[in-house]
Amino acid sequence: EEMTYRGVSINATVSFSATQAIAVGEAVERGLKRREAEGLDNSEINPVCTIMVGRLDDWLREIAEKKNISVDPCALHYAGIACVKKAYNVYNERGYKTKMLSAAYRTPLQWLEFIGGDMIMTIPYKNQVPFNGSDFEIKARMDNEVDPYYIKELRKIPDFIKAYDEMSVEEFDTFGPVNKTLDQFAGGYDDLVKIIRKFMI
Template sequence: MAGYFHEVHARFGTEFWVNNPSLPEINLGLDNGAVGIASNPRYVATLLKSEPDFVHKIIDEVLGKKHKNDNQHLAMQVIQKVVSRPLRMFQTRYRESRGRYGHVAIQGNPYTNDDLALLLREAETFHELGENIIIKLPATATGVQALEELTARGWSTIATMSFSVPQYVCMAEAHRRGLERTKQRPRCLITILPGMFDEYLAEDAARRGVNISSDVLGQAGLTAARAAYNIYRQRKYEAIIISGGARSPYHWTELAGGAMAITLSGKLARTLLADSPPVVSRVQASAPGEVVEELREKFPDFIRACDENSMVSEEFRSYGPVVRFQNSLAEGIDTIVKEIQLRRER
C-alpha cells in the first residue's frame, strides 16, 4: 500500500503507532500503516470526550454483573474492555506479520505499580485478553524486575514512564536478561517521551524563575531521545525505543528515519497525512552545541535524561517527569472511578 506512513516504514523501519484512539482513529491507523496501538490509563478519559456512549455502555455492563469490587477495581475492568476493541481490530495485522506487528498496549493501575506481586498478577490477567496484547510496565526499579520476568515468559512488553537514557539502558538490559531465560523472542519497546519532557522542563523553569526560550526547550526531549537511540545502535539492544508524548508533528519528523516506533494521536496523524512532509531521516541530527550547553546549565533533569550514569534504578520513581506522568495516569483512573460512581447513582 502507498501512503506517507507506509513509505517511512518501508524506507527506514520507523513504526507508526496510534495513541489512545477513538474508533475512527483506529480505522485511520489500519488504513495508513499503523503497526500498533498504544494506550494508558487516560484512554477511557479520552474516549469519554469522543465516544461517551461507547464508554457508558461498557461501564453499565461491568456494573450489571453485580461485582462487589470497589470502583477502582471496576475501573481496571472497564479499561480491559475498552482495549479489547482495538485488540480485535489489529489481530489480523498481528497474524499476517507472524507476531511482529499488530500489538495493542494495556497498562495497569498506577496506584499499585510499585508492588511487584500486583504488577505480575495484573500482567497475567492482561495476557489472557488476546494473543496480540503487549503489557506496559513502569520504567522503575519494580518495573525492571517485572519486565525481566514477563520477557522470560515470552510475553511482549513496553516499558513506559521512561524519559531518560539510564531508564532506557536499565530496561533494555532487563529485557536482554529475560531473553536469556527463554527460547522465544518477545518484543520490547521502551519509551522516551520528548513532548512530555519538554512540558515538564517548562514547568520546572517557571517554578524556579529560569529564563529559557521555547525554541531551546523544544530541543530537550529530542536530544534525550537521540542519545538513547545512539546507545541502542551502539549496543545492538533487542529492545527498541518507542517515542511517545508527541505534542507537535516535529516530534515525528525529527525522529523519523530511526529503527524505532513513534506514537501519535489521531489528530497529529491526520496533520502529517495532510502535510505529507519529505520522507527523510532526521534521527541522527543534533541540536546546536550552544543549545545543549544552555539546557545542561539550566536543567539538572536534562543532564539526568541524557547521561547514562546520572541515575540508578532506585531513583527512577522519584525523577521529576516520572512523578508528573505517574500523577497524570492516576488522574485517568480517578476519572473512570468518578464516572462509574455517576452511573451507579443514576
C-alpha cells in the same frame, strides 16, 4: 529483567529519559541472556521501551519557569528528542533487542526528527491529521544530532542532566515527570469511576 526471563514482551511505558531507556535495554538483555543460558527460545520476544518526549519537554519548561532558569525557548522543544536519539544510538551500538517507541507528541519536530529511524511512533490522531496535510520535507533526520547549543542550554536544568546524562535506578521513581504522569493517570481513573458512579446511583 524478570518479565523478559519469563518470556514476556514488555513495553516499559512510564519513561521520559535516555537514562531510563538505557536501563530498560540493559535489563531486557540480562533477561534474554538468562533464557539463552537455559536454552530457551527468544525469537518471539519483542520488547519495547517508550520515551514520552512531550511530557519531558513539558516538565522541563515547568521547572525552568518555577526556578527562574533562563533557557533558550527553542531548546526546550528538543529535550525529549535528544533523549530518544541518545538512547536509540546506544541501543544500536550495543545491539539491544529492545525497540524504541516515542509517545506524547507536542510538536511536529517530535515526528520529523525521528523519520528514518527503526523505531515505533505512536502518533495521536489529532497530530496525524495536520502532519498528513503539511508540506514538511519528508527526509531522514534520525541520524542528525541535536544542536550542541541546545544541549548546552538544556543542561542548565538539573532534571535534563538526569534525563540525558546520569540518573541512578533508585532515582527513577522520584523523577519529576514520573510522579506527575502517574498522578495524572490516577486522576484519569478517578474521573472514570465518577462517570460510572453516575450510572449506578
